[in-house]
Every structure is written in structure tokens, then in C-alpha cells.
Amino acid sequence: MLGASLRLGLLRHPWVRRLGTRGGGPPQGWDAKVSEVQKKIRSVLPGAAWGSLYDTSHLPPEHSDVVVVGGGVLGLSVAYWLKRLERRQGALRVLVVDRDHTYSRSSSALSAGGIRQQFSVPENIQLSLFSASFLRNINEYLAVVDDPPVDLQFSPSGYLMLASEKGAVTMENNVRVQRQEGAKVCLMSPEQLRTKFPWINTEGVALASYGLENEGWFDPWSLLQGLRRKIRSMGVLFCQGEVMRFVSSSSCMQTAGGAEMVLRRIHEVHVKMAHSLEYQPVECALVVNAAGAWSGQVAELAGIGQGPPGTLQGTKLPVEPRKRYAYLWHCPQGPGLETPFVIDTSGAYFRPEGLGNNYLGGRSPSEEEEPDPGNLEVDQDFFQDQVWPHLAQRVPAFEALKVRRAWAGYYDYNTFDQNGVVGPHPLVVNMYFAAGFSGHGLLQAPAVGRAVAEMVLEGHFQTIDLSRFLFSRFYLGERVEEHNIV
Structure with missing residues (x-):
């Protein structure tokens, strides 16, 4: 059965209101009757302990009110705010599905960890201001009884x-x-x-x-683990696996102009378990697509963008993986610990990393230079040819730097306007998005998670109006022009 908060929020969805509600849950008192029968069965079996023949703790539940696809910082933030804002504590069942619980390829864990308000779009500034407040007061949100406090190692150097x-x-x-x-x-x-x-x-x-305030950088891994620990304590379930299929139903609706539109609703998520050829079906009421660089592929599984070109049904989620390199170098005569996070006119960036004259930085390639996202191998020549010259020109001491380590990670790159996609799909009425942030998802995740939860539970944005970030802008051709994309 749906959690009370989710049922109310879903019924307020502007598309669902026209469809009416869909029954099909177990009869009232069903769980109690099943429990009574199970007790009778156990009472006639030998031995005091009777459990499952197989360990099923690694499997997802058969039912969940919300399935969050993606266990990075954005997905975890959505799960956190759904549980925090639900009206009846413990009534909402939330499952987070992620392919890799080690986060070895996670965009969140591999990022530079910057937090800034220096954007050009008001909504982006508002998102970042709230996220800065969230991070500054992190243990008011993520503290867990009897566990040590979260230490983000925040450096407020601007x-x-x-x-x-x-x-x-x-x-x-x-x-x-x-x-x-x-x-x-x-x-x-x-x-x-x-x-x-x-x-x-x-x-x-x-x-x-x-x-001057609330800008700098922090340890992304600490935020990731702090969120995981907190939402586990709130009852959120985790499953390591990959979403392979959605089972949905369709219905038709007449628009005001007399045209016919097909609305779809997802009923089951099929999850392929790690190290297994089988999948586990999970019945659900709502899906949140927070799959990062792979959110476009997840949207396609739900049938999004599969209609005739130029129509709403044929409009894709324009998010794809883009590979970005990060380099860690040592420079004995470098600028020092008071150095801010610098964004050069060339697009090259750098910041101090810990103690000992180490620095972290990189540069986004041009469209012509985009590397193959099929792997996470690092191109060392890119640093020599496209990053180092700009660094040395801006900071002469960097002429003597020495690269110590390098890695690659993914941007969930929105090819339409490089801004996030937040809120419901207009036709797949119970799929919501928290994706496509093109490199600033980590720093805005706390506020985006809250916004998605508000839309799910209340049917509208409450604290920050993110209507310009809805999916419909792709069909309408309404770009959100952000001038400070790094």
C-alpha cells in the first residue's frame, strides 16, 4: 500500500488527477491474516527457530513506495528529504538502487568538491545558498545517535x-x-x-x-557516507544492482485542443542483481531517476523519447556521460593554503589539496576535444597540452609543478543547456528527475533533494521554484542560459 504522504502527493500531480486512482493493493487486514497463518505453520514444525532457507537480505523488497535509481549524492539526498518530510514517520518505503556500492566510478566521489554561489541564473544561486547552509550545519541534518559527527573537512577559502x-x-x-x-x-x-x-x-x-562567504570546497566522500548512514537509520533500503526494465500501463487523455495523449504509469522496476543473471521485480508507486550520467538511458527504459520526433512523446532526456579529468600535482613554491578555488579565463581551474603544497585541478575540453566516455582512462597529454600552459601562465610558480596522480570521472552532461532536470515527466506521470547538472550536481544536491521531495509529497515546489528546470522545457525549446558553467 502507498505511504500516506506519497499517496497524497501523487494524487496532486497535475496529470494523475485526470486519470483517477488505481487500486489493486491487498485487502485491508491482509498482512495480519498472513502473519496469523505463518504462526500456525511454524507452530507445527520441529525446533524453536524457523527461518528462510536462503539468505535474501541482499535482495530488494517486493514492494516499495519509491524506487530511487542512483545512489550518488543526488539520489541519497532525495531519499533523505522524502523520509524527513513525510507526514507519518516510517510510513513511506524508499528503496535506493545503485550499481556499485564501492562508488569506484561515482561522479560524487571523484569530483573536486567545490561549493559556490557564483552562478548567473537565480535558481542556481538559490540552490547553492541552501546547500551551503546545509553543509555548514551538516550535523543538524545528518547526525546519527551514538555515531561520530560528520566531518566534511570544509575549507571556506572562496x-x-x-x-x-x-x-x-x-x-x-x-x-x-x-x-x-x-x-x-x-x-x-x-x-x-x-x-x-x-x-x-x-x-x-x-x-x-x-x-566572501559560504564558498570553498569539502570532502565529497564524507558527504556521501554521511547521507548513506543517516538514511539507513531512517529506514531507507539499499540494493546493489542495475535497473533493466520498467513495467508500465497506458491510458489516453484528450487535451484542451482535442488531441489525444498517451499517459503512462510505471508499476514495476526490474533490478538485475550484482553478480547474477536474474532480476528481481519491485512493485512501486513512483520512480526517481537520479542515475547521473546514465539517467538518459534509464529514461529510455521507461519509454521516454520513443515517440515521433518533434512531439512531447518523442522528446528525449538530453543527458549523456562526459568524461572529465582531474589532476593532483605538487609545487613547492605554489600559492599556499590561503589560495581560493580559482577559475581562469581559459576555463582551467585549481585549488589547494590538503597540506604540503599539493593542488587539484583540470579543465573541461572543448566539444572537438571531448574524450571517449567508454572508459575512465586518463589522457596525460591533455594535461601537458591543454591544462599546464594555462596554469603556468596564470601562476608562474606552476612552471615547476609535478603531477602526482590523475583520475577521470563522469559529468551527467545536459546537452540542451547544461542545467539540471528536476521534477516529474509530463507523460510518464510517476517518473521524477534529479539529473543533468553537468558538473554542479554535488554542490546543489541538498537543495535539489528537498525540491524533488516537495514535488512528490505536495505536488509542487515549495521553498525554491524550479519550474524552469522541468522536463517540459526540452519540448518547448526553453533553454535556461547559465553563463558560469565550469
Whole structure:
């Protein structure tokens, strides 16, 4: 049976209201009757203990109100807020399905861990402001009784974004919007830059913006594990496996213009268990697609984008995996521990990493340079040719750096406008999205999880209006133009 909070929220979905509700759950008192029969069976069997012949603890449950596909920070955040905001504590059954509980390929765990408010779109700024508050007060949210507190190892050194003459006007406009939304950001001239950061070469820099509060970086692994520990304590279930299939039903609806639309509703998620050829069906009321770089593939499994081109039915979720490299280097004469997270005019970025003059950084490739996402091998030549020259030009001390380690991770890249997709699909009425953030999903995950939970439980966004991030914008061609994508 549906949890009370979820039932109410789902019935408020603007598409579901037109369909009516669908029955089919067990009769009232069914669970009690089954329990009584089981007790009678056990009473006639020899021995005091009687359990399952096989260990089924690794299997997903046969029923779940919500199945969250993806166990990264976004999926865990959605699960957390669903449990936190449900009206009747313990009434909502939530299952998180993820392919790899070691997180060896997880975008969350492999990221640079930055947190900033320096965006150009108000919604992105608002998401980041709440997430900064969440991280700053992390143990008010994620504390678990008798367990040690979460330590994010937050470094509040700010972001320093550099603009050329060509980008100076855009930067001024961005900072104006950021301040209007409550972010503490200042503009700096090249002279002010050289005074505050004497290690920087300001050649080609016309203006800079510097975050004064709630910006810096933290340990993504600590957030990931803190969320997992907390939601386990709240009753969320986990399953290691891959979603292979959705079972759904269809119904037709007449639009105001007289056209006929086919609405679909998912009833079962088929999960292929790790190290097994079999799958386990899970009956569910609602699915949250938080599968990161693979969220587009999960959407296709639900039939999204399978209709005629140019129609809503034929509109795909435009999210695909993009490979990004991160490099860790040592530089004895580097800028030091007070260095902010620097975004160069070239797109190259870097920040300090721990103690001992180590630095973490990289650069997103151009469309022509995009590497093959089929593996996570690192191209060392990319650093030599496309990253190091820009680093050394901006920080002369980096001429003497030495790369110590490198790895690759995935962006869940939204090819439409590089912004997140949040909320329900208009035709697959019980699939919701938390995907496509193109590199800033980690820093916005706490706020996005809350937004998705609000939409599921209440039928609308409550704290931050993310209507511009709905799936329908892909069909309508309404891009959200964000100028500060790194």
C-alpha cells in the first residue's frame, strides 16, 4: 500500500488527477491474516527457530513506495528529504538502487568538491545558498545517535573567478544577480588582485569576482557516507544492482485542443542483481531517476523519447556521460593554503589539496576535444597540452609543478543547456528527475533533494521554484542560459 504522504502527493500531480486512482493493493487486514497463518505453520514444525532457507537480505523488497535509481549524492539526498518530510514517520518505503556500492566510478566521489554561489541564473544561486547552509550545519541534518559527527573537512577559502575584457560585462551582471539573491560576492580589479594574491599574473584579466562567504570546497566522500548512514537509520533500503526494465500501463487523455495523449504509469522496476543473471521485480508507486550520467538511458527504459520526433512523446532526456579529468600535482613554491578555488579565463581551474603544497585541478575540453566516455582512462597529454600552459601562465610558480596522480570521472552532461532536470515527466506521470547538472550536481544536491521531495509529497515546489528546470522545457525549446558553467 502507498505511504500516506506519497499517496497524497501523487494524487496532486497535475496529470494523475485526470486519470483517477488505481487500486489493486491487498485487502485491508491482509498482512495480519498472513502473519496469523505463518504462526500456525511454524507452530507445527520441529525446533524453536524457523527461518528462510536462503539468505535474501541482499535482495530488494517486493514492494516499495519509491524506487530511487542512483545512489550518488543526488539520489541519497532525495531519499533523505522524502523520509524527513513525510507526514507519518516510517510510513513511506524508499528503496535506493545503485550499481556499485564501492562508488569506484561515482561522479560524487571523484569530483573536486567545490561549493559556490557564483552562478548567473537565480535558481542556481538559490540552490547553492541552501546547500551551503546545509553543509555548514551538516550535523543538524545528518547526525546519527551514538555515531561520530560528520566531518566534511570544509575549507571556506572562496571561489575566485577571472574574466577577460570580453567577459567583464557579463561578470558584472552575474555579480549583480548574485547579490540580489543574497550571495556575498565582491568584484576586484587587476590591481586589487595583485595586492591580495601576489602570486597571480593578471595579464589578460580585466575583472575578477570573489566569494566572501559560504564558498570553498569539502570532502565529497564524507558527504556521501554521511547521507548513506543517516538514511539507513531512517529506514531507507539499499540494493546493489542495475535497473533493466520498467513495467508500465497506458491510458489516453484528450487535451484542451482535442488531441489525444498517451499517459503512462510505471508499476514495476526490474533490478538485475550484482553478480547474477536474474532480476528481481519491485512493485512501486513512483520512480526517481537520479542515475547521473546514465539517467538518459534509464529514461529510455521507461519509454521516454520513443515517440515521433518533434512531439512531447518523442522528446528525449538530453543527458549523456562526459568524461572529465582531474589532476593532483605538487609545487613547492605554489600559492599556499590561503589560495581560493580559482577559475581562469581559459576555463582551467585549481585549488589547494590538503597540506604540503599539493593542488587539484583540470579543465573541461572543448566539444572537438571531448574524450571517449567508454572508459575512465586518463589522457596525460591533455594535461601537458591543454591544462599546464594555462596554469603556468596564470601562476608562474606552476612552471615547476609535478603531477602526482590523475583520475577521470563522469559529468551527467545536459546537452540542451547544461542545467539540471528536476521534477516529474509530463507523460510518464510517476517518473521524477534529479539529473543533468553537468558538473554542479554535488554542490546543489541538498537543495535539489528537498525540491524533488516537495514535488512528490505536495505536488509542487515549495521553498525554491524550479519550474524552469522541468522536463517540459526540452519540448518547448526553453533553454535556461547559465553563463558560469565550469
